[in-house]
Amino acid sequence: MYDPRPVLLVIAHGSRDPRHAATVHALTRRVRSLRPGVRVETGFLEFNAPAVPQVLDRLAAEGVRDVVALPLLLNRAFHAKSDIPAVLRQARPRLRIRQAEVLGPAPLLLTALERRLYEAGLSPSHKRSTGLVLASAGSTDPEAIAVIAEIARELRHTGWCAVRPAFASAALPRTDDVVRELRSTGVDRVAVAPYVIAPGRLPDRIEAGARAAGADVLAAVLGPSAELARVLLTRYDESRAALPLAMTA
Template identity: 80%
Template sequence: MTSPVLLVIAHGSRDPRHAATVHALTARVRSLRPGLRVETGFLDFNAPSVPRVLERLAAEGADEVVALPLLLTRAFHAKADIPSVLREARSRLPRLRIRQAGVLGPSPLLNAALEQRVREAGVAPGDKGSTGLVLASAGSTDPEAIAVIAEIARELRHTGWCAVRPAFASAVTAEGPSRTADAVRALRADGVRRVAVAP
């Protein structure tokens, strides 16, 4: 029996930086865990696709795959797209055991990484109550995903930021956060002099 293969599943993008970043991440995981086989598959736009990777692994004799969604919240991709792709693969590849791991967030580690990146950009909380932060999420109509971003904003407010606003780049609902530019304008209207945008 072989050890499980870790399959990192990313959404994919027309922007080549996305795939490059995902491949750099999986290369880093391989370097940290040399005994672990790590593969990458994409849902859309990039190759290899998740079904192609699973077919290759099955043909090579892999016994088990742990599919890790490279997602920050349990939105549509984690709840519907990935389970559907994995369900279809299980029916076509019955000898390959496929398990889906949870998404990466929310996580205090990710919040700390976000704050570190903002500091590296030259912005820190606590600048006499004049620095705000916009959490610019890609977007979702999923209420659970919207709630996660709102909760992260609440948690970050307790770390010294004078104001933190969630915002979505797309898929804005009537109840959900505003678009990124709207959130920046709202902070400025509230008197916040310095605004950081954290994608």
């Protein structure tokens, strides 16, 4: 029987680090638990299986008509603008696909980020005496860098005494440099918050920089958090609402 609800295809980058795929699958399980009526599939751009084209081929063979393809990305950069659209174009006209917006920025992501900091040992009362490093993967895309800088400014207005962006690759400054910079301002403590979804090479680089520079607190990655799962479903709902009536009836 035809299901009018589009399939939610979560598209992750993929990694040689097995923790990456494990985290992605844990997140999609959480999404399914929050919305059991929606079919959720996972595809990877590289390194992990199934690859996105394989998932799309299978969905088309099953007679699926409509798909919301959701990039598992916090920022709109090269993968969201180029790689993913190119892969999705290969599936048309067999499937009707709408690419959802990336996950960030979103207030729930900042809620998840701060919760990871509290889980790592901070408390809300520490915010006014703590310098925070917002550490992201990095990008060569100026738009993506600007978004991270804007998120840092937003966090600063929530009570942290200082917030600085840092990048694990492709852009400067690096995490260790920002930790040292904040330390030089005389803050009581310096915390590093990885603004990344899953473990892997770049998050490991963030961790190494934080430890080398003597950060007092290092939060975990966002991971399969409830907040992140809710953002996924919000992006799905936004894309589904924008589909033509014939696709959402």
